[in-house]
Amino acid sequence: xxxxxxxxxxxxxxxxxxxxxxxxxxxxxxxxxxxxxxxxxxxxxxxxxxxxxxxxxxxxxxxxxxxxxxxxxxxxxxxxxxxxxxxxxxxxxxxxxxxxxxxxxxxxxxxxxxxxxxxxxxxxxxxxxxxxxxxxxxxxxxxxxxxxxxxxxxxxxxxxxxxxxxxxxxxxxxxxxxxxxxxxxxxxxxxxxxxxxxxxxxxxxx
Amino acid sequence: xxxxxxxxxxxxxxxxxxxxxxxxxxxxxxxxxxxxxxxxxxxxxxxxxxxxxxxxxxxxxxxxxxxxxxxxxxxxxxxxxxxxxxxxxxxxxxxxxxxxxxxxxxxxxxxxxxxxxxxxxxxxxxxxxxxxxxxxxxxxxxxxxxxxxxxxxxxxxxxxxxxxxxxxxxxxxxxxxxxxxxxxxxxxxxxxxxxxxxxxxxxxxxxxxxxxxxxxxxxxxxxxxxxxxxxxxxxxxxxxxxxxxxxxxxxxxxxxxxxxxxxxxxxxxxxxxxxxxxxxxxxxxxxxxxxxxxxxxxxxxxxxxxxxxxxxxxxxxxxxxxxxxxxxxxxxxxxxxxxxxxxxxxxxxxxxxxxxxxxxxxxxxxxxxxxxxxxxxxxxxxxxxxxxxxxxxxxxxxxxxxxxxxxxxxxxxxxxxxxxxxxxxxxxxxxxxxxxxxxxxxxxxxxxxxxxxxxxxxxxxxxxxxxxxxxxxxxxxxxxxxxxxxxxxxxxxxxxxxxxxxxxxxxxxxxxxxxxxxxxxxxxxxxxxxxxxxxxxxxxxxxxxxxxxxxxxxxxxxxxxxxxxxxxxxxxxxxxxxxxxxxxxxxxxxxxxxxxxxxxxxxxxxxxxxxxxxxxxxxxxxxxxxxxxxxxxxxxxxxxxxxxxxxxxxxxxxxxxxxxxxxxxxxxxxxxxxxxxxxxxxxxxxxxxxxxxxxxxxxxxxxx
Numbered sequence: 003x004x005x006x007x008x009x010x011x012x013x014x015x016x017x018x019x020x021x022x023x024x025x026x027x028x029x030x031x032x033x034x035x036x037x038x039x040x041x042x043x044x045x046x047x048x049x050x051x052x053x054x055x056x057x058x059x060x061x062x063x064x065x066x067x068x069x070x071x072x073x074x075x076x077x078x079x080x081x082x083x084x085x086x087x088x089x090x091x092x093x094x095x096x097x098x099x100x101x102x103x104x105x106x107x108x109x110x111x112x113x114x115x116x117x118x119x120x121x122x123x124x125x126x127x128x129x130x131x132x133x134x135x136x137x138x139x140x141x142x143x144x145x146x147x148x149x150x151x152x153x154x155x156x157x158x159x160x161x162x163x164x165x166x167x168x169x170x171x172x173x174x175x176x177x178x179x180x181x182x183x184x185x186x187x188x189x190x191x192x193x194x195x196x197x198x199x200x201x202x203x204x205x206x207x208x
Numbered sequence: 209x210x211x212x213x214x215x216x217x218x219x220x221x222x223x224x225x226x227x228x229x230x231x232x233x234x235x236x237x238x239x240x241x242x243x244x245x246x247x248x249x250x251x252x253x254x255x256x257x258x259x260x261x262x263x264x265x266x267x268x269x270x271x272x273x274x275x276x277x278x279x280x281x282x283x284x285x286x287x288x289x290x291x292x293x294x295x296x297x298x299x300x301x302x303x304x305x306x307x308x309x310x311x312x313x314x315x316x317x318x319x320x321x322x323x324x325x326x327x328x329x330x331x332x333x334x335x336x337x338x339x340x341x342x343x344x345x346x347x348x349x350x351x352x353x354x355x356x357x358x359x360x361x362x363x364x365x366x367x368x369x370x371x372x373x374x375x376x377x378x379x380x381x382x383x384x385x386x387x388x389x390x391x392x393x394x395x396x397x398x399x400x401x402x403x404x405x406x407x408x409x410x411x412x413x414x415x416x417x418x419x420x421x422x423x424x425x426x427x428x429x430x431x432x433x434x435x436x437x438x439x440x441x442x443x444x445x446x447x448x449x450x451x452x453x454x455x456x457x458x459x460x461x462x463x464x465x466x467x468x469x470x471x472x473x474x475x476x477x478x479x480x481x482x483x484x485x486x487x488x489x490x491x492x493x494x495x496x497x498x499x500x501x502x503x504x505x506x507x508x509x510x511x512x513x514x515x516x517x518x519x520x521x522x523x524x525x526x527x528x529x530x531x532x533x534x535x536x537x538x539x540x541x542x543x544x545x546x547x548x549x550x551x552x553x554x555x556x557x558x559x560x561x562x563x564x565x566x567x568x569x570x571x572x573x574x575x576x577x578x579x580x581x582x583x584x585x586x587x588x589x590x591x592x593x594x595x596x597x598x599x600x601x602x603x604x605x606x607x608x609x610x611x612x613x614x615x616x617x618x619x620x621x622x623x624x625x626x627x628x629x630x631x632x633x634x635x636x637x638x639x640x641x642x643x644x645x646x647x648x649x650x651x652x653x654x655x656x657x658x659x660x661x662x663x664x665x666x667x668x669x670x671x672x673x674x675x676x677x678x679x680x681x682x683x684x685x686x687x688x689x690x691x692x693x694x695x696x697x698x699x700x701x702x703x704x705x706x707x708x709x710x711x712x713x714x715x716x717x718x719x720x721x722x723x724x725x726x727x728x729x730x731x732x733x734x735x736x737x738x739x740x741x742x743x744x745x746x747x748x749x750x751x752x753x754x755x756x757x758x759x760x761x762x763x764x765x766x767x768x769x770x771x772x773x774x775x776x777x778x779x780x781x782x783x784x785x786x787x788x789x790x791x792x793x794x795x796x797x798x799x800x801x802x803x804x805x806x807x808x809x810x811x812x813x814x815x816x817x818x819x820x821x822x823x824x825x826x827x828x829x830x831x832x833x834x835x836x837x838x839x840x841x842x843x844x845x846x847x848x849x850x851x852x853x854x855x856x857x858x859x860x861x862x863x864x865x866x867x868x869x870x871x872x873x874x875x876x877x878x879x880x881x882x883x884x885x886x887x888x889x890x891x892x893x894x895x896x897x898x899x900x901x902x903x904x905x906x907x908x909x910x911x912x
Contacts, residue, residue: 006385006386007385059397073396074380074382074394077385078383081385081386082387
């Protein structure tokens with residue numbers, strides 16, 4: 003994790019779309035009177051989604067105003083949580099897990115594929131604006147390591163070549179199939195079941 | 209009360225104490241960085257770890273309540289150790305983590321010699337050197353404005369500054385961004401902290417991360433002479449320590465005075481010291497052929513004497529300024545009375561108060577007393593700029609006691625919630641008679657109070673406003689029993705340090721005499737030929753007309769520019785003097801350095817002049833002068849104590865001010881620029897910078 007600062011180039015303003023504003027007002031009502039500041043994370047998250055994946059300075063001011071705190075309090079939150087991106091991201095953001103289990107299972111090759119096919123530097127948008135990648139800490143799916151998170155989906159059991167295939171699909175506008183890239187069922191053993199292979203052991207009357 | 213055993217010693221402490229407080233009560237010393245008595249508890253530095261029997265790990269004593277300690281199996285009191293090997297090891301470990309990333313730049317650090325980290329590393333750290341081989345973390349410095357210098361690599365993330373800004377100063381502008389090793393203390397987008405009390409973070413910072421920008425690389429604490437004194441930048445009389453080296457004041461620091469400033473001071477108080485060196489009057493001047501020419505004391509006195517002899521007393525007048533101590537005021541009064549002059553006034557702003565009982569112009573609730581109040585009416589006052597420390601107390605009461613605050617005056621962010629009534633002074637009469645909704649709020653409160661600003665009284669209808677305020681106080685039950693535990697909710701908030709002392713000594717128009725406004729009008733008409741200005745700069749000097757003006761003071765400001773004779777006096781750091789603060793607390797300012805050049809102590813100038821004028825004053829030293837003052841105002845004998853809620857006699861509250869109609873003209877605040885209220889502040893570059901940064905944008909925004 004590196005220093006988290008707001009990007010140097012910032013837009014001048016931010017406003018929620020009418021739908022998101024209505025949603026945000028509803029979120030604010032979830033909290034008791036005087037505790038609206040608690041809505042900071044959902045509001046920031048929705049604003050980041052609306053903005054194409056990153057948090058901007060005007061956004062911080064707008065949200066601070068909505069929840070009735072000073073902007074520094076929202077900036078503290080936005081810089082604390084790595085789920086908030088402070089710099090522009092590509093249309094698709096590849097979050098590559100490099101924590102120990104993924105690393106042991108070959109996340110270096112995944113990172114190398116990202117460097118080669120997206121951009122040599124993490125958190126930098128590719129030349130065509132479609133992709134960017136970053137290293138993240140444990141995504142909590144170690145049994146299927148290595149993992150890439152793209153948007154709301156996990157891509158499991160990737161390696162260099164499969165990562166490249168995913169990148170190529172995304173670049174071509176196709177959506178790769180989420181889940182295990184080697185076709186295993188959730189986190190069942192590779193190559194099919196290793197135990198309970200005899201159906202008679204668990205079928206009725208067997 | 210709860211029993212505890214601290215280091216084998218049994219003590220009995222209130223259950224709401226923290227372990228740290230309990231250990232201190234038992235006489236144990238607990239090191240700390242993040243904990244501060246006047247701030248909320250953060251518990252993040254871990255330096256205050258102690259061993260609590262039964263707990264598997266050492267506990268942070270600052271964040272552990274006494275009532276959370278479990279008794280032993282047979283109901284023995286909880287046992288706490290602060291000196292055990294476990295505690296020693298824990299402290300050493302914490303200290304190691306703090307030092308891993310702390311630069312070893314003590315030799316070039318301004319905090320050196322008064323650094324908590326330095327001291328505690330000596331006392332509680334590992335006695336081992338050259339053990340850090342890894343690179344230290346480096347953090348970019350942040351801009352926090354013209355007052356606070358930042359060297360953020362030194363920051364240990366105690367968050368005292370963050371809590372101070374949010375809690376005490378009431379400006380939520382400092383925060384901690386990032387996390388873990390990348391945590392950084394900063395202001396939003398590195399804006400300067402827009403507080404009048406921001407300098408206090410310098411004292412709070414336990415390391416050299418936040419230091420004083422104007423004082424940067426100027427001196428070392430051990431080479432400074434420390435003089436305990438009081439501040440005169442506002443009428444609060446904050447306790448300060450003047451640190452001087454040789455002939456120069458190097459800095460001001462606060463002293464603890466729970467009853468006045470706790471341990472804070474305003475930025476004007478703290479950073480005005482460069483104004484003490486600039487624009488100084490260091491020799492007498494006499495105007496010859498329209499130009500001020502340097503002169504000797506004898507020539508200056510002779511010029512005055514010639515003029516005084518040629519002028520009838522009723523065509524003479526004397527005005528006292530805002531920073532003058534009581535002694536020269538007394539000397540000037542005696543001299544003028546001896547000459548038969550009745551046109552005396554100390555109220556440069558023309559405030560209509562001072563006649564009648566002392567309670568009529570004091571802050572009777574006392575500053576500490578604000579903490580007990582539950583309803584407050586602000587009348588034409590902006591305490592944030594007129595007395596930042598009073599404002600901090602009001603904020604404290606608002607945070608803790610749910611103090612309800614109402615205001616009649618222009619809108620201004622006071623750092624707490626205020627209910628704005630119409631800015632119509634005429635409503636005061638309705639409040640007094642119960643016809644206004646504010647009456648009920650005050651009446652139903654247990655400890656109601658009002659604060660009457662100096663600006664509200666410096667109007668043609670000032671006396672009627674004073675009268676209306678006194679009626680409000682009387683009718684809403686603000687006047688309670690006197691003495692300790694009593695209550696008096698009637699308060700006047702002065703802006704000038706000299707004012708209460710001068711009023712106490714009766715530096716007011718004598719029988720048949722004119723007040724400030726009448727003196728200036730008469731001078732403009734040509735009816736006054738001789739005006740003696742004792743440090744009086746806040747008047748419209750254009751109105752002095754053709755009068756012969758003597759200016760005695762320390763700085764070349766408005767008064768000196770207009771003067772025909774200049775007598776160079778001393779500032780509050782260059783002479784001993786008595787000041788009376790808004791509460792009526794008599795305090796001593798002490799000399800830290802000597803006045804420059806030929807400048808002299810103010811009362812000695814008047815004593816010498818009196819000899820030349822043939823009206824020799826009957827005192828040759830400060831002691832006799834002070835004895836003479838006691839005759840005018842016996843309460844000067846009792847220093848450092850505020851009168852405890854005087855004024856039980858309800859009768860006196862009808863004699864304050866004068867009945868009359870109050871105009872509907874809205875109130876205006878007397879302080880237009882917090883940083884430039886007096887000659888010393890106007891001579892200071894630091895104050896000028898603050899003014900252009902914080903006040904100018906506000907004024908231009910208001911003009912649009």
